[in-house]
Amino acid sequence: MTIEVKNIVKKFGVFAALDNVDLKVDKGELLALLGPSGSGKTTLLRIIAGLDWPDAGEVSIDGENALARGASERNVGFVFQHYALFRHMTVFENVAFGLRVQPRAIRKDEATIRARVKELLDLVQLDWLANRYPSQLSGGQRQRIALARALAIEPRILLLDEPFGALDAKVRKELRQWLRSLHSEIHVTSIFVTHDQEEALEVANRVVVMDKGRIEQIGTPGEVYDNPATAFVHGFIGESIVLPVDVAGDAVRLDGRTLSIPALGAAPGASKLFVRRHDMAIGPAGTGALEGAIRHVRSFGPIQRAEVTLSGSEGKTVIEIDAPRDRELQAGEIVSLQPRRYRIFAAQN
């Protein structure tokens, strides 16, 4: 099922939670809404679900005006960050809820409901917990039950609000993979909200990066990581080194010195140079665009992370660089730095 959102505006008092947002979600997609808290991603999700109403704009699900219907009539599965399981019902009854509240005319008989719930509990691999209460389950189990409950109504679309936000790191990783494989199995159009970029890049087919109520970029995980459209996206996704530079013609200047890198067509004026930590090559002194003294080196896994104080900055500018382990780095060593890949964005006031 497709979802189309047009010119959505939502204000809470004077604060614009959503500022003219457009979004199109294709059939069978697994889309991530990624952004810092306050970026409007949860509000957008709630508007699609019918749990919030926009001040202006359109929402259509499968070409049909969704705003004409309340949340209970949209047939949308919603999974909450804090599970929102019915605490006084068993796991079985939680999953059965959506089937039991159907209008009498289309409600299935008890045997069909039981079979369907059993099937869903099997799908989330928790059939052995059917008679437990939510308070007796772990966080990961609760979230899987919440998902089974949302799927019980055979939703046209599935919306997940920070589904792994309340879980610890290890369980979160497991559930991510599990969600991805579940999605490839049932293929329902899904949107999930997250502030965790790693989660968005790892799980989603497409990522929507949001900030301050606006969409900054929409693209595949590779696109948003490799070709960030804005300074915000570059800074938010992946670890970046950010240096304040001046662009004049094709020259890039840092602290008054011209760097030996082209401006790549960036507009003249105060700008920001973005380089990924691992895209900064370390070489012997005098061979690169930048130079600095290594202040500190930490090694873990396949990389070593060096803190480098840039020369000419009076010791004020310290950047962190990820380098492979094959080159021995010493604290106090003077090295040159050469950005392999970089982007220059106009500085925002």
Next chain:
Amino acid sequence: MSTQSGFVTSATELRAYAPAADPAISSLASRTASATPRLVTSPQNLRTEPGPMRFAIIALAITFLTVFVVLPLVVVFAQAFSKGLSAYFAALAEPEALAAIRLTLLIAAISVGLNLVFGVIAAWAITKFEFTGKTFLITLIDLPFSVSPVISGLVFVLLFGAQGYWGPWLQAHNVHVLFAVPGMALATLFVTFPFVARALIPLMQEQGTQEEEAAISLGASGLQTFFRVTLPNIKWGLLYGVLLCNARAMGEFGAVSVVSGHIRGETNTMPLLVEILYNEYQFVSSFAIASLLAMLALITLVVKTVLERRLDEGHMPKDDPSDH
């Protein structure tokens, strides 16, 4: 007013006020109720006083409770049974006593029933919606607790009395509010309004709106959401509020006294009859009815303790069978 009947009233009020209005009384009378934040501190951490001091404090507390709570309760029953069992039951079988019991039950049923509905609606509005004037409404709910019951009663005299705002109109249409059941029910309704709402508001605030949102997104209607999700979640808190509301409704003296008119056999509730009989030196009859109110108090206390335990269990009845 005599001291004895005075204490019956005040004992009732102490119990009824305890959890909601005055945390100091409530911690004396029983464990902290759900309406006030629970402070669970291990007693070990508080053992900072030397032994004799500790003993003195405990002894003082026990003496105080014995003199002011246990002793009066014993006296009520002692007086009630002073002329033997048959005199006790004869006193209760008096037509006037039976009428008072019936009237008390009727007024309690009306006011508790209405407060149950209004209390749930008020708590629902306050905890599930945002609107202007909400803080004012929360303050307003507590008004009956902060106003003397006598004044609560007088308000209704001012409204419905012969010289009141609506009195002449009501008289012209032959509607009796004052010195009749409607007025007494109204006064009781006013005085007992806060109990249900106050028991529910903290509970519903803690539970939030997510389960309701989940139910609605699963296709449940508003009524289905209320009866299948909200109500089961608040049922123990609701029962708790109803229990205290009922205790106060049956024991209310001041407000009802003002609007009752004391028509014998017609507008006397049990607390009112206790005072009248006492003033007429009918001690056995007076204390026999007082003993019924005291028993209500004891039963309330036991049920309250059970309910508080339920509420403490994280609102999670484990033995609750699926009822669908």
